[in-house]
Amino acid sequence: VLLRGGSNPPSLFGLIGAYKKIRVTYYETLDQSNGMMTFLVKNTQPNHQVKAPKWGKYDHTKYEAENNTGEGLVRFDPKTGKIVWRHYFDYLMDFNEVFNRIGAAGGDMGGTLEGAAQMINAARARKYTDSYLTQPIVNNGKVYLCADRKMLCFDNVTGNVEWETPEIGNATGLVELDNTFYIQIGRTFKSYKYTLSTSPGSCKAKETKIETKKPFGFLAIDKAKGNIVWDMTKEKEFKEDPTSYLMEYNAERKTMYCSDGKFIFAIPFTRDGKISWKHTLKELGVGSVKPEDGVVFIVKSRSSSSSSYYSGNGFGYTITTTVEYDVRKVLGVEYRKDKQGREFILGIGEDGLVRIDLDGKVVWKADKKVWDWDRDDVTFTPFYLPDGDICFGFNRRLTRIDVDKGSTIFQVKEDKTASFDVHPTGNSLIAYTKKWIRSFDLTQAE
16 A cells, blocks of 8 residues: 555554555545545556545445446545545546656666556456546645546535536646646657667667547636636647657746647646747757657677587588667757756757747757767767756767857867767866877866
8 A cells, every 4th residue: 555645644554454455556635624534546457446444443344446446536534434425437547657657667768668558458458448537636625636538626525516527538637727727638658669770870669659548738627617718639739649758837937848749839828728839840950859760879888709500511600799788869859957047948859959948939050060960970979068058979070069059169070999988077078099088178168
């Protein structure tokens, strides 16, 4: 049993003894007002029944959800053990749990997403509803949440439904701002396993993808009445998850910045329901940011072995070369800060770099003359200096770009036999051969 939240440890710890033979994995106390307790019940696998907890001398040993598989909310009186009200909802899988699985295993470079995909696909095959229960919001005697592909508001005392929306899609995120709820609809999770082909420039990426059913996008709901203020799930640009490459919310600007790998969007969480700005990566000259185009194979070790054999044509031998390598993702869309602490978006593609400020202004571009991307001849993968400047090396050409202006601070072509490394202090870049060694000071702004 995993316990989160709550401000009454004795009652919460009472859960442990009551759950020795069941498969419930998540309880969270949401509210303890007026001497009552409202808690959230969540599962990690479909069709797991929920056994009610033991509170003091009151032992609810019957299955709480024997007729209502899924997850939901329960309110009870801890003094008498009486259930005041309960609401359960259809359940497929917590997509945030899928996200955590990927993150724990190293982001989109691998992980247990395949196992999560098998669980979800098996549940779908058994025709479980593709639905997700968002983290409930409790305030002013009301409980707000998204479940069963709609949003609902409950009275926390009686459990009565105050209002509910029509079906809006699979809500995967919920936030309240200025008496309005802003909801993300749909989500896509991907992981990749990369293999390097023997032919130069060839990379194969095996994709594992889990995504909710359409639509994708965002919408706003009025807190008082549950009316839909605006709906961006029917926009043509949201045929795919708009947050699959970038999802960053700026609280000061009340704006969600996101990217689907083709476009970059700025979506304000205000009631006017208009996209602030949109850029196309192709039109910006950035080029592809696809995973199969944007990874680098860093060789860790290389070994060879040989064996002899005899055939009808005589003796022969076979040489086998084994290469161990790391895979590093380089291309993509990132949310960063410059030397003055200003936040911006950096597009990193096959054909160039671009900086876009949060107001949508394109500040600078770096084309192939500067960003000479070559996955098969990477001197060292791009990294960021403490002041935000970008350093990288392709084809033995070392480059440092000023993150504020986009200008080239230095660019040096080194000998083909040279090797490169960053000093452990991070203050200098070292280029060396058997005959010489050269240091580039990275602490100087110019």
